[in-house]
Amino acid sequence: MSAPLAIWTDFGGVLTPPVDVTFNDFCDRVGVPLYALKEAMRLVGEAHGTDSMGVIDIPLLDEASWSEELETELGRTFGLVADLENFGDRWFDGRPANADWIRHLAAFRDRGAFVGLLSNLPPSWERHRRYMVGDSHFDDIVCSYAVGSRKPEPEIFRIAALRAGRAPHECVLVDDLEKNCAGAVAAGWQAVHFRSAEQAARQIANLMDAAAPVAAPLAAAGI
Incomplete structure (x- = not known):
């Protein structure tokens, strides 16, 4: 499975x-x-x-x-x-969090997905990030300043996959920059180019459906 x-x-x-x-x-x-x-x-x-x-x-x-x-x-x-x-x-100053996307992330977790934050982020901006979106929304957080690598470099994707305990093809990056999505794909990941919360959520849901294991027929299971 x-x-x-x-x-x-x-x-x-x-x-x-x-x-x-x-x-x-x-x-x-x-x-x-x-x-x-x-x-x-x-x-x-x-x-x-x-x-x-x-x-x-x-x-x-x-x-x-x-x-x-x-x-x-x-x-x-x-x-x-x-x-x-x-x-x-x-x-x-005055920059709100994307509440719609936060709700979608919670729904992905409810379905059993690992949800992480993967960001190119200066260390002095971490407190702003935490104020907008707390750590409790994520299973892990990988930021460029903490690991010494940044998207689209392959090393940050290698680190994130290890931290998630997943093979590269089981990881999906959701990012607004095409170059970062391309970097993820080059590292063996899947990627969703973010344009809106609803568009990205639909694509993620499709990927999750495709990755879900198919139950064996009852006869094959000897039932």
Whole structure:
């Protein structure tokens, strides 16, 4: 009999509103154009040999140092004077949890699935995550800063599968980023590209149905 699937959900953009929505709100709040902030994040990441968020997901810099480098890059590249102090506090200010997806995760657990959180998350943002979605919603939590690897790298998927006690093909990533879904599939996982709670829940339910063991006919069982 196959073990129930391990459903690993992303945090930002899945258990929260879409990241693009938060970016727009944040940029309005700090008075920085969206294009400028994203480019500054890209340039700072590139300077450290990674992408926009890789700098603080592992982390290579703490949040305060990262914010200072972003301010410097905004001034150098765009001539903008910006105050990005307490970046995380302002990023999460007024940002609600996705209550619909939380309910679906609870339903998956009720059906016997392992439900975990698999997130690229800076350490200073962990308290915001816990405030929005408590640890009790998950059977395990794997965050990039704690394991030294981040999606879509294969190592974080290997770690998560081991923590769930499942083979790779018995693990499913639910993520709003296609590159992370592709990384999961490359690691032997299944993946659901999250666009809405209802869409993702339907796909997960179908995967769970397909993975469920079929009872042997009574005659074959000698009954």
